[in-house]
Amino acid sequence: MIEFIPDVFFSRYNYWMAIILMLIGLYAIIAKQNLVKKIIGLNIFQTAIYLFYISFAEVRGGTAPIYLPEGAAALYVNPLPHVLILTAIVVGVSITAVALSLIIRIFEVYGTIETDELVQAVRER
Amino acid sequence: MMLLDQLPILLVILSMLATLLVLGAGWYNRSVCYGIVLLTIIFQFVVSVLLLTRVMNEGTVRYYVGGWLPPLGIELVIDSFSGFILVTIMFLALASVIYLKKSIEKEVPYEKTVSFYVLLQLLIIGLIGMTITGDIFNLYVFLEISSIAAYALIATSRRSYSYVAAFNYLVLGSIAAGFILLGIGNLYVTTGTLNMAELAVLLPASYELSTVHAAFLFMIIGFSIKAAFFPLHLWLPDAYTEAPSAVTVLISTVMAKVSIYALFRMLFSVFTPSYIIESFPITDFILIVSTIAIIAGAVLAIAQTDLKRLLAYSSVSQVGYIMFALGVANLIALEGGLLHILGHAVMKGCLFMVAGAIIYQAGTSRLSDMKGIATRMPISCAAFALAGASMIGIPPTIGFMSKYYLVLGALDAGLWLYAAILLAGSLLAVVYIWRFIEIAYFAGGDHGDHAPQPAFLGREVPVSMLAPMVSLALLCLFLGICIEPVMGIVGPAAALLLGGA
Numbered sequence: 001m002i003e004f005i006p007d008v009f010f011s012r013y014n015y016w017m018a019i020i021l022m023l024i025g026l027y028a029i030i031a032k033q034n035l036v037k038k039i040i041g042l043n044i045f046q047t048a049i050y051l052f053y054i055s056f057a058e059v060r061g062g063t064a065p066i067y068l069p070e071g072a073a074a075l076y077v078n079p080l081p082h083v084l085i086l087t088a089i090v091v092g093v094s095i096t097a098v099a100l101s102l103i104i105r106i107f108e109v110y111g112t113i114e115t116d117e118l119v120q121a122v123r124e125r
Numbered sequence: 126m127m128l129l130d131q132l133p134i135l136l137v138i139l140s141m142l143a144t145l146l147v148l149g150a151g152w153y154n155r156s157v158c159y160g161i162v163l164l165t166i167i168f169q170f171v172v173s174v175l176l177l178t179r180v181m182n183e184g185t186v187r188y189y190v191g192g193w194l195p196p197l198g199i200e201l202v203i204d205s206f207s208g209f210i211l212v213t214i215m216f217l218a219l220a221s222v223i224y225l226k227k228s229i230e231k232e233v234p235y236e237k238t239v240s241f242y243v244l245l246q247l248l249i250i251g252l253i254g255m256t257i258t259g260d261i262f263n264l265y266v267f268l269e270i271s272s273i274a275a276y277a278l279i280a281t282s283r284r285s286y287s288y289v290a291a292f293n294y295l296v297l298g299s300i301a302a303g304f305i306l307l308g309i310g311n312l313y314v315t316t317g318t319l320n321m322a323e324l325a326v327l328l329p330a331s332y333e334l335s336t337v338h339a340a341f342l343f344m345i346i347g348f349s350i351k352a353a354f355f356p357l358h359l360w361l362p363d364a365y366t367e368a369p370s371a372v373t374v375l376i377s378t379v380m381a382k383v384s385i386y387a388l389f390r391m392l393f394s395v396f397t398p399s400y401i402i403e404s405f406p407i408t409d410f411i412l413i414v415s416t417i418a419i420i421a422g423a424v425l426a427i428a429q430t431d432l433k434r435l436l437a438y439s440s441v442s443q444v445g446y447i448m449f450a451l452g453v454a455n456l457i458a459l460e461g462g463l464l465h466i467l468g469h470a471v472m473k474g475c476l477f478m479v480a481g482a483i484i485y486q487a488g489t490s491r492l493s494d495m496k497g498i499a500t501r502m503p504i505s506c507a508a509f510a511l512a513g514a515s516m517i518g519i520p521p522t523i524g525f526m527s528k529y530y531l532v533l534g535a536l537d538a539g540l541w542l543y544a545a546i547l548l549a550g551s552l553l554a555v556v557y558i559w560r561f562i563e564i565a566y567f568a569g570g571d572h573g574d575h576a577p578q579p580a581f582l583g584r585e586v587p588v589s590m591l592a593p594m595v596s597l598a599l600l601c602l603f604l605g606i607c608i609e610p611v612m613g614i615v616g617p618a619a620a621l622l623l624g625g626a
Contacts, residue, residue: 026300029296029300035292038296039296042296042299042300045299045300045303046299046303049303049306049307049310052307052310053310056310056314080313081310081313084262087262087266088265088306091266091269091273091302094269094273095269095273095295095299098273098276098277098295099292099295099296102276102280102288102291102292102295103292105280105288106288106289106292109285109288110285118289122286122289
């Protein structure tokens with residue numbers, strides 16, 4: 001058991017990092033009162049997923065997937081996850097933009113972006 | 126003939142061009158926006174009907190985007206299931222676009238109309254894309270296109286709480302999308318492909334891997350949040366209540382159905398029935414949760430004081446019915462479930478249209494302000510009563526037929542208790558539908574009381590709002606009577622899900 005845990009942890013530490021980051025992000029989304037901090041949490045959560053994709057694409061000793069006419073470097077990193085994640089990053093940025101603009105509107109209407117004060121403000125209206 | 130082969134991609138590309146056109150034309154003249162949107166929707170509807178007839182005659186239509194064959198390129202697939210969903214959602218989108226012109230004049234501020242139409246187009250494109258794509262990452266991208274458009278559309282309302290509702294929906298929706306993305310990643314690691322058909326072939330070899338189990342759970346949770354399946358429905362009531370009525374009609378009918386479609390597609394076409402029944406037995410769990418959803422959604426609906434919120438909780442209950450089909454997972458129940466996707470879209474669309482019509486005329490959606498409204502708006506209230514009867518499941522309506530098949534399927538699988546709960550859910554539906562009917566028809570002056578009716582100047586809504594409402598209500602009845610042609614489409618679709626021809 002004692003040698004088992006470090007083995008599982010260190011041999012796949014990249015996945016563990018992604019999971020830890022994801023949980024930090026989820027924690028921030030759930031526990032933070034401030035709406036902007038919630039969005040930061042959401043971004044951490046999404047970034048964890050991007051890192052997960054990028055790390056599983058890695059091939060030890062692989063190079064960039066550039067076509068060589070000699071056909072020498074056959075070992076290259078899988079480029080597809082990178083492409084997918086480019087799309088996902090664009091999606092993440094647009095979600096952040098929509099969220100921030102909603103936060104601006106919420107602040108204009110209710111004068112606060114703290115969840116507890118917001119609940120209060122909604123009740124008073 | 127050449128053009129006919131290109132129809133699947135034209136459905137997406139031309140709509141995207143039309144979106145740009147709406148944006149450009151809106152700069153010069155706001156009034157042409159609606160015309161462009163309407164034309165696009167009609168085009169999309171016609172194309173989807175053409176595609177469905179082709180699928181029915183010739184079998185599955187596959188389109189390779191850019192001519193790249195599936196393992197490398199993206200594939201659009203229209204089979205009997207996605208064709209059925211496509212026609213359903215496009216018909217309802219058409220009805221709600223006809224409905225929304227007058228409605229948004231009152232509920233969306235004037236300066237937001239151009240962006241409203243652009244977002245509306247994007248929402249529909251995203252949903253079409255989700256329906257016809259054969260590639261799971263493509264599904265994610267279209268899901269996000271439609272979701273982002275939906276978040277922004279909810280916030281176009283004049284009601285200031287809509288910003289908070291949209292924000293909450295955004296956070297939950299993004300977590301859901303994140304889970305789906307993670308699930309896609311896991312599937313890609315396991316198989317090295319993103320194509321649905323190929324995944325279905327390659328996955329059985331690794332059904333015992335925990336990576337696949339993780340992917341499966343992430344997918345289920347992600348799509349369940351999107352479809353507002355019971356414990357994960359928390360975004361739904363606020364979002365449906367605060368959005369402009371026309372948007373509520375659209376997201377409650379079209380968007381919710383496509384999310385459920387995507388869940389079915391994942392569970393049955395990517396993970397095969399043998400996986401969800403044998404390798405990772407989740408159907409029993411879904412069965413239990415869906416019955417809880419049916420009862421809890423209906424009970425929560427009964428407790429509401431706001432008509433739109435009542436209907437929103439009723440949606441939670443009805444999603445339970447559709448998921449119930451998934452839990453039973455035999456042919457008859459799945460036919461019932463697919464029929465309920467169509468039926469629920471038609472009747473809930475009609476009910477939300479009536480709620481929107483009342484907001485249009487009376488400016489309120491509180492039930493207590495609607496006393497005696499049937500004397501003012503007789504046609505709308507009659508439409509509500511008809512669609513409500515279908516929601517309850519009174520015999521000749523579509524709601525009866527779908528629940529009939531669901532109960533038959535449950536009995537066929539020997540689930541007597543669940544069939545009983547299904548019927549109890551219908552009884553609860555009587556209560557919440559009756560709450561509106563009673564207030565609209567039987568409350569008010571005729572009790573000889575001295576309380577004057579609330580100052581309510583409105584009469585019936587304009588014809589452009591009335592026509593789609595009434596036609597949907599009549600359709601509830603018509604589809605229930607002429608069930609044969611519908612079953613001709615639903616039957617093959619359900620068989621397809623279970624892996625038959």
